Amino acid sequence: MMVKITTGRVVLALSAALTLGLGAAAAGLVPVAASTGHWKITDWFLHWTMQNSARTYSAVQTPKVIRDDTGLVSAAGHFRQSCQVCHGAPGEEPSPVMQAATPPAPNLAKTAGHYTDRELFWIIRHGVKFTGMPAWAGKSRADEIRRMVGFVRRLPTMTPRQYRALTRPIAGAPLPQCAGCHGVDGKGRAQPDIPIIAGQDAAYMLRALQAYKSGKRASAVMQTAAAGLDEAQMKAAVTYYARLPGLSHGPVTDRHAIVAKGLPEAQLPACAQCHAPGKAAPVITGQRAAYLAERLRQWRGEDTVIDAHKPQDPMAVIARRIPEEALDDLAESLAAPTGQTATGTTMP
Numbered sequence: 570m571m572v573k574i575t576t577g578r579v580v581l582a583l584s585a586a587l588t589l590g591l592g593a594a595a596a597g598l599v600p601v602a603a604s605t606g607h608w609k610i611t612d613w614f615l616h617w618t619m620q621n622s623a624r625t626y627s628a629v630q631t632p633k634v635i636r637d638d639t640g641l642v643s644a645a646g647h648f649r650q651s652c653q654v655c656h657g658a659p660g661e662e663p664s665p666v667m668q669a670a671t672p673p674a675p676n677l678a679k680t681a682g683h684y685t686d687r688e689l690f691w692i693i694r695h696g697v698k699f700t701g702m703p704a705w706a707g708k709s710r711a712d713e714i715r716r717m718v719g720f721v722r723r724l725p726t727m728t729p730r731q732y733r734a735l736t737r738p739i740a741g742a743p744l745p746q747c748a749g750c751h752g753v754d755g756k757g758r759a760q761p762d763i764p765i766i767a768g769q770d771a772a773y774m775l776r777a778l779q780a781y782k783s784g785k786r787a788s789a790v791m792q793t794a795a796a797g798l799d800e801a802q803m804k805a806a807v808t809y810y811a812r813l814p815g816l817s818h819g820p821v822t823d824r825h826a827i828v829a830k831g832l833p834e835a836q837l838p839a840c841a842q843c844h845a846p847g848k849a850a851p852v853i854t855g856q857r858a859a860y861l862a863e864r865l866r867q868w869r870g871e872d873t874v875i876d877a878h879k880p881q882d883p884m885a886v887i888a889r890r891i892p893e894e895a896l897d898d899l900a901e902s903l904a905a906p907t908g909q910t911a912t913g914t915t916m917p
C-alpha cells in the first residue's frame with residue numbers, strides 16, 4: 570500500500586519523533602555516561618564541527634597579530650599550571666582522571682599541526698563547548714594568548730629536557746611556585762613579559778596579587794598563580810621579593826622629558842610626581858621596557874572602544890594621554906638602569 574506524503578503527515582511524523590526524543594530525555598534514557606565514550610560517528614561529527622567552527626570564526630574573530638615566540642617561559646609555566654593536567658606535556662603524562670573524560674584532551678604535540686596559528690589562537694581564547702576545553706581566563710589579554718600559540722607551536726619538537734628547563738621547578742628554592750617564572754632572584758629570567766619584582770614596593774605587590782586573584786587585574790597567568798595563595802602566603806611572598814636587590818627609584822633628570830616634566834599641552838603629568846620614593850606608586854625605573862610598554866598599552870585599551878567607556882582610574886587616563894609615538898622611547902628610557910641613559914652609557 571502506498572502512503573501519500575502530505576504536509577500534515579510530515580508534521581505529524583516530526584512531532585512524533587520530537588515527542589519520543591523528549592520522552593527519552595525526560596525518562597533519563599539518553600546515555601550521558603562519559604565512561605562509554607562517544608560512538609565513532611558522534612566523535613567524528615563533533616570534532617569535525619569543532620574544526621569547521623574554529624576555521625570559520627577564527628577568520629573574523631582574531632586580531633591581526635596572533636603569535637609571539639618571545640615569551641616562552643611564562644607560556645610554558647602557565648601551560649604547566651593550567652593545561653598539562655588534561656593535555657600532558659613533553660615528558661609529562663596527563664592526569665588519568667582527566668583522560669577518562671569524553672572526549673579526552675588530545676596530545677597537542679601530535680595535533681597542533683592540524684591547525685593554523687589563527688585557529689589555535691581562537692581555540693585557546695574561546696575554548697570548546699561540551700568538551701572541558703576552557704576559555705582563556707584573562708579575556709582582554711591577547712598578548713598572553715599569542716605567547717601560548719607560540720608555545721603550542723613548539724610542542725611537536727620540544728624535548729622533556731627543554732620543557733623542564735623552561736618551567737624549571739626549582740627544588741628547595743624559596744617560593745618554587747613563583748621562581749619558575751620570576752627566578753629565585755626576582756629578575757624574571759630575562760623574559761620581556763615578566764616584570765622584575767626584586768626590590769619592588771611590597772604594599773604595591775600585595776595589592777597586585779589581590780587584584781590578580783579577584784580578576785580585577787586581567788592576566789590568566791598571574792590569576793592562576795595567585796589563586797592558591799591566602800593573605801599570609803601573599804604577604805610572605807611579597808616580603809621576600811621586596812627585600813631582594815633589584816629595582817629602586819632612580820633619578821629622573823637623565824631620562825625621557827615626560828618622566829621629569831610631563832607634557833602640559835596633553836595634560837600629562839610628570840611620571841616622577843608619583844613614581845618617587847615615599848609615594849604609593851610602584852617603582853618603574855629599571856623595569857623591563859617591553860613589560861612597561863605592554864602595561865601602558867593595556868591601560869589604553871582597544872582603539873575601537875570609546876574613551877568614556879574605558880577605565881577612569883588615574884593610570885589608565887595617564888596612559889591614554891601618552892602620545893603613541895613617544896610610548897616605546899619612554900619605556901626604553903625608564904628601563905635603563907639607574908644612572909644610565911637608554912643607550913646604556915653611564916651618566917657623569
Ligand code: HEC
Pocket residue numbers: 615616619648651652653654655656667672673674675677680681689692693697700701702703717721
Ligand atoms: C579540562 C581539560 C582541559 C584543559 C584544562 C585544557 N584543555 Fe585544551 N582541550 C581539551 C579537550 C577535551 C580538547 C578537544 C576538543 C575537541 O576535540 O573538540 C582540547 C583541545 C585543545 C586544542 C585544540 C587541539 C585539538 O587537537 O583539538 C588546543 C590548542 C588546546 N586544547 C590548548 C589548551 C591550552 C593552551 C590549555 C591551557 C590554557 C588547555 N588546552 C587546557 C581539554 C582541556
Ligand code: HEC
Pocket residue numbers: 642643644645646647744746747748749750751762763764765766769774775777778787788790791794795798806807851
Ligand atoms: C607562569 C609564570 C608565572 C608564575 C608561576 C608567577 N608569575 Fe608573577 N608574573 C608573571 C607575569 C607574566 C607577570 C606580568 C603579568 C601582567 O602582565 O600583568 C607577573 C606579575 C607579577 C606581579 C606584578 C608585578 C608588577 O610590577 O605589577 C607580582 C607581584 C607577581 N607576579 C608575583 C608573583 C608571585 C608571588 C608568584 C608566586 C606565587 C608568581 N608571581 C608566580 C609570571 C608568573
Ligand code: HEC
Pocket residue numbers: 764776827828837838839840841842843844849850851852853856861864865883884887891899
Ligand atoms: C597621579 C600619580 C601617578 C602619575 C602621575 C603616574 N603614575 Fe604610573 N602609577 C601610579 C599608581 C598609583 C600605579 C599603581 C597602579 C595599580 O596599583 O594598579 C602606577 C602604575 C604604573 C605602572 C605599572 C608598573 C608595574 O610594575 O606594573 C606603569 C608602567 C606606570 N605607572 C607608568 C607611568 C608613567 C610612564 C607615567 C608618566 C607618564 C606615570 N606612570 C605617571 C600613579 C601614577
